[in-house]
Amino acid sequence: MSALKWQGWLVGLMGLAGLLxxxxxxxxVWASGGAAVPPPQPDVRVTSCRVDPASHRVAATVEATVGERGEGSYVITVEFRDRRTPGPATRTSQSLVRVPGLAPGSPSYAEAIGPPWPPGATPWCGVAGVETG
Structure with missing residues (x-):
């Protein structure tokens, strides 16, 4: 009976050690498993949309500015269309632009190059999305 008593104590001590x-x-793990707060999105706008005379490709200049607490790199999707409001069958072209090291208080500029553009058509360029990256 004393062997059973020691086995009970041993199991109890092992359980306590496991808890400790x-x-x-x-x-x-429980405390650090909270949802991560995404960084604030930058304010992004297209400052110019033009057709390059040498390559006949549409090009857009993008300006990105971020607030006081938002630093980092961002990937901006720029969309190229021939009309401001697309119709139901309108196909759009897109280009990705990476803005690395965006710092608060200073705007960053990037160039998005699109597809070859038909002569005589006026391009429209706009921001389709912004992601951290």
């Missing part, structure tokens, strides 16, 4: 080791780890 794994409880803080579990609390750490």
């Amino acid at each position: 080791v794994f409880a803080p780890l579990g609390l750490y």
Whole structure:
């Protein structure tokens, strides 16, 4: 009977040791598992939209500015169309522009190059999306 008594104590002590080791780890995982706050999105606008005379491709200059707490790199999707409001069958071209190291208080500029543009057609350029990257 004394062997059963020692086995009971041993199981109890092993359970207590397991709690002492794994409880803080579990609390750490639980506490750090909160939703991460995404960085604020920059204010992005197209400052110029033109057809390059040499290559006949449409080009857009993009300006990105971020607030006081937003730093980082962003990927901007620029869209090229022949009309400001697209029709139901309008196909658009898109270009990705990466703006690395955007710092608060100073705007960054990037150039988006689109497809070859037909002569006589006026292009429209706009921001289709902004992602962190």
